[in-house]
């Protein structure tokens with residue numbers, strides 16, 4: 248799978264912006280909301296798409312995160328899940344997947360109901376006698 252990459256200039260700028268500290272932040276990387284990883288990037292830096300390119304992210308500097316290897320691993324796992332989910336949603340919307348929980352139709356073709364009213368088409372019955380005449 249071809250994955251678009253950041254240019255060297257973008258990576259350099261992102262590393263510069265990070266102050267050589269991991270820019271990963273918040274629950275997407277397994278931290279508390281607002282908490283930043285901040286570990287030093289001298290042990291290895293990864294440049295991560297803040298919004299994955301499969302989900303419409305571009306290669307601009309604002310979408311480029313300089314993060315440590317641990318954070319990158321965490322995020323990649325989550326991104327894969329999110330990408331699969333968005334694939335499923337797209338397939339559902341396009342009809343590739345049928346929504347679960349509903350049968351397509353009745354197991355038998357619908358036909359006209361059998362006639363239920365036995366008097367239909369017959370002359371009305373004579374009024375019922377209130378008593379019987381003895382023979």
Ligand SMILES: [Zn+2]
Pocket residue numbers: 269270271284285286314315316317318319
């Ligand atoms: Zn980190």
